Amino acid sequence: xxxxxxxxxxxxxxxxxxxxxxxxxxxxxxxxxxxxxxxxxxxxxxxxxxxxxxxxxxxxxxxxxxxxxxxxxxxxxxxxxxxxxxxxxxxxxxxxxxxxxxxxxxxxxxxxxxxxxxxxxxxxxxxxxxxxxxxxxxxxxxxxxxxxxxxxxxxxxxxxxxxxxxxxxxxxxxxxxxxxxxxxxxxxxxxxxxxxxxxxxxxxxxxxxxxxxxxxxxxxxxxxxxxxxxxxxxxxxxxxxxxxxxxxxxxxxxxxxxxxxxxxxxxxxxxxxxxxxxxxxxxxxxxxxxxxxxxxx
Amino acid sequence: xxxxxxxxxxxxxxxxxxxxxxxxxxxxxxxxxxxxxxxxxxxxxxxxxxxxxxxxxxxxxxxxxxxxxxxxxxxxxxxxxxxxxxxxxxxxxxxxxxxxxxxxxxxxxxxxxxxxxxxxxxxxxxxxxxxxxxxxxxxxxxxxxxxxxxxxxxxxxxxxxxxxxxxxxxxxxxxxxxxxxxxxxxxxxxxxxxxxxxxxxxxxxxxxxxxxxxxxxxxxxxxxxxxxxxxxxxxxxxxxxxxxxxxxxxxxxxxxxxxxxxxxxxxxxxxxxxxxxxxxxxxxxxxxxxxxxxxxxxxxxxxxxxxxxxxxxxxxxxxxxxxxxxxxxxxxxxxxxxxxxxxxxxx
Numbered sequence: 001x002x003x004x005x006x007x008x009x010x011x012x013x014x015x016x017x018x019x020x021x022x023x024x025x026x027x028x029x030x031x032x033x034x035x036x037x038x039x040x041x042x043x044x045x046x047x048x049x050x051x052x053x054x055x056x057x058x059x060x061x062x063x064x065x066x067x068x069x070x071x072x073x074x075x076x077x078x079x080x081x082x083x084x085x086x087x088x089x090x091x092x093x094x095x096x097x098x099x100x101x102x103x104x105x106x107x108x109x110x111x112x113x114x115x116x117x118x119x120x121x122x123x124x125x126x127x128x129x130x131x132x133x134x135x136x137x138x139x140x141x142x143x144x145x146x147x148x149x150x151x152x153x154x155x156x157x158x159x160x161x162x163x164x165x166x167x168x169x170x171x172x173x174x175x176x177x178x179x180x181x182x183x184x185x186x187x188x189x190x191x192x193x194x195x196x197x198x199x200x201x202x203x204x205x206x207x208x209x210x211x212x213x214x215x216x217x218x219x220x221x222x223x224x225x226x227x228x229x230x231x232x233x234x235x236x237x238x239x240x241x242x243x244x245x246x247x248x249x250x251x252x253x254x255x256x257x258x259x260x261x262x263x264x265x266x267x268x269x270x271x272x273x274x275x276x277x278x279x280x281x282x283x284x285x286x287x288x289x290x291x292x293x294x295x296x297x
Numbered sequence: 298x299x300x301x302x303x304x305x306x307x308x309x310x311x312x313x314x315x316x317x318x319x320x321x322x323x324x325x326x327x328x329x330x331x332x333x334x335x336x337x338x339x340x341x342x343x344x345x346x347x348x349x350x351x352x353x354x355x356x357x358x359x360x361x362x363x364x365x366x367x368x369x370x371x372x373x374x375x376x377x378x379x380x381x382x383x384x385x386x387x388x389x390x391x392x393x394x395x396x397x398x399x400x401x402x403x404x405x406x407x408x409x410x411x412x413x414x415x416x417x418x419x420x421x422x423x424x425x426x427x428x429x430x431x432x433x434x435x436x437x438x439x440x441x442x443x444x445x446x447x448x449x450x451x452x453x454x455x456x457x458x459x460x461x462x463x464x465x466x467x468x469x470x471x472x473x474x475x476x477x478x479x480x481x482x483x484x485x486x487x488x489x490x491x492x493x494x495x496x497x498x499x500x501x502x503x504x505x506x507x508x509x510x511x512x513x514x515x516x517x518x519x520x521x522x523x524x525x526x527x528x529x530x531x532x533x534x535x536x537x538x539x540x541x542x543x544x545x546x547x548x549x550x551x552x553x554x555x556x557x558x559x560x561x562x563x564x565x566x567x568x569x570x571x572x573x574x575x576x577x578x579x580x581x582x583x584x585x586x587x588x589x590x591x592x593x594x595x596x597x598x599x600x601x602x603x604x605x606x607x608x609x610x611x612x613x614x615x616x617x618x619x620x621x622x623x624x625x626x627x628x629x630x631x632x633x634x635x636x637x638x639x640x641x642x643x644x
Binding site: 033035079083084085086088089090092093094095096097098099100101102103104106107108226229232233236268270271273274277278280281284285288289291292 | 323327375377427431432433434436437438440441442444445448449451452455456567570573574577609610611612613614615616617618619620621622623624625626627
């Protein structure tokens with residue numbers, strides 16, 4: 001019973017990180033490190049709550065969240081590709097700007113600080129009928145499967161193929177790995193980078209929608225709690241490969257789940273929360289040393 | 298040369314102008330007259346001696362974090378870990394401030410500062426060494442270290458260093474003798490501000506008149522050339538990272554000993570990140586940094602009163618800060634729309 005619960009909640013907590021990481025991974029393959037994922041997740045969560053309450057449809061809410069974040073991502077990309085802003089600083093700036101705008105909207109239009117509750121927010125439905133819960137071990141996992149989680153995992157298994165075998169995938173990788181070459185063969189590198197950032201925004205928006213609509217049904221300024229950065233950590237850890245990145249996300253989702261349980265067992269929660277960041281640091285050191293050894297040989 | 302001065306001027310003004318326009322639009326959207334609000338901000342932050350003191354007090358931590366950022370940025374090292382070094386430095390100083398015996402009197406303050414500088418320097422030495430030795434991407438490593446710093450300090454103030462009296466997220470108060478003196482008693486402006494100015498001045502001197510400072514700038518402009526003329530790039534990178542950590546640590550100490558008198562969760566509401574905005578706005582120039590720090594200090598100190606009196610959310614300050622950060626790094630004259638000029642940005 002306990003294992004079932006841990007599995008199910010790990011899967012659900014993984015989804016937002018996974019969605020954001022898939023977008024960020026494609027973005028980085030195209031040569032842009034997206035520090036602004038956090039901002040786009042937050043705006044996605046906000047839009048999802050508002051639209052879900054207004055339209056009574058989780059599907060429209062998710063689409064609205066994804067599209068609005070994609071637009072933000074595209075605009076953000078323009079400052080990098082066309083106006084030559086440094087992507088790191090601009091990304092940090094975007095995080096502050098979006099948090100500021102949302103906080104402003106919250107306290108001015110909704111007269112609330114921090115948390116926004118809307119009436120009749122429609123949550124994400126379960127994909128499978130609840131009877132499936134009776135299957136041992138995986139039953140609870142399957143029963144709690146929501147459409148975005150399903151979509152995220154479909155993406156994980158489609159992306160390797162798309163990146164390796166389709167024209168668009170090759171364009172993206174060529175742009176990121178050999179800008180001059182892609183330019184020389186007539187690809188519109190900047191447009192491809194813009195599109196990939198919009199794509200990352202789209203997925204970050206979905207990630208935000210999942211955070212808001214999976215079980216909470218409300219928006220909070222601290223809802224993302226650094227998950228955009230954990231997603232960044234995940235695709236650095238997975239070296240931009242979808243499957244490996246997804247495994248890292250699962251691990252972080254699992255840590256997120258066990259954090260609460262370990263806390264009751266006496267482990268300090270703050271130190272457990274530190275693990276993803278520490279792991280990335282170690283992974284980064286490891287891969288850099290290996291890359292340098294290879295270069296020497 | 299005139300052209301470059303003009304360019305510099307535009308470079309400093311552009312982000313401010315864009316920020317004013319964007320916040321103006323936001324204010325118009327909620328039916329407030331932007332001019333009224335801006336003049337209220339000016340009056341609230343510079344209206345009289347007391348308000349100026351509040352502004353300078355708010356600018357104090359930014360002086361340190363901006364210099365710590367600028368030291369690295371001008372060498373082309375994208376260190377975004379000043380926030381973390383500020384936190385660990387602050388905690389280090391406060392820790393000595395309440396554990397060492399109060400009988401040390403005047404020896405206590407320098408001890409606290411030295412320890413904070415040491416801890417800050419070690420904190421940023423790690424990513425500096427990783428970058429210099431193994432080319433570990435400094436942006437990600439310092440970003441991750443920020444989270445680790447928040448976690449470690451958060452754990453310490455909730456656990457081993459928790460104050461027995463007031464049991465929520467704070468350390469005990471430091472000894473009275475370790476307090477930095479207040480400059481204008483009713484206000485919180487403290488001697489840390491002067492230390493900050495000294496830091497900026499030393500930074501300016503270092504940039505301009507020392508070989509190390511010159512080498513740092515050279516590495517930032519052209520690594521291959523630096524290598525060719527015999528400058529050790531790894532050593533320069535490690536040097537600026539250590540220097541950055543040192544300054545950030547001292548900044549944390551000044552904030553802890555002058556302002557807070559203890560360490561708590563939320564010790565730094567993003568001073569490290571605002572410091573990045575200040576350094577960018579001031580184009581790493583010492584005078585620019587002082588102006589930038591005072592500007593953001595003014596926004597922070599006026600923001601609270603503006604929210605009280607005219608009901609405009611404090612988040613306006615964040616909107617301005619975010620806009621400044623994005624547009625401070627925009628290369629105005631390099632804006633490209635045509636395909637002909639396209640160059641792809643690799644990371």
